[in-house]
Amino acid sequence: MADDHTDADQSMEGHTPVSENPHAEYGLTENIQRTVENEKASAEKISKQKVDLQALPTRAYLDQTVVPILLQGLSVLAKDRPPNPIEYLATFLLKNKSQFEERN
Secondary structure, eight states: OOHHHHHHHHTTTTSOOSSSSTTTTGGGHHHHHHHHHHHHHHHHHHHHHHHHHHHSSSHHHHHHHHHHHHHHHHHHHHHHOOHHHHHHHHHHHHOOOOOOOHHO
């Protein structure tokens, strides 16, 4: 068996050693690392933004978070004048919140 081991060692002498990541030649490691770093940076920005929102005075907080969608909803409400304005506004806010959440 010792001969088998030495034969294998001798046959590997002519080959170049395999790098730590077999996909490094395709740049996958660098791309993945960049993606991970970008995701971490995005998460940090989001958490900083949440902290910043909490630190804002009341008026500034409302202006940045709910006033834009409320103004649009109230404008539509005033134009349509439905018989159930509170339910109408609530439905408008729920249907359109994704447009405004992206801004925050």
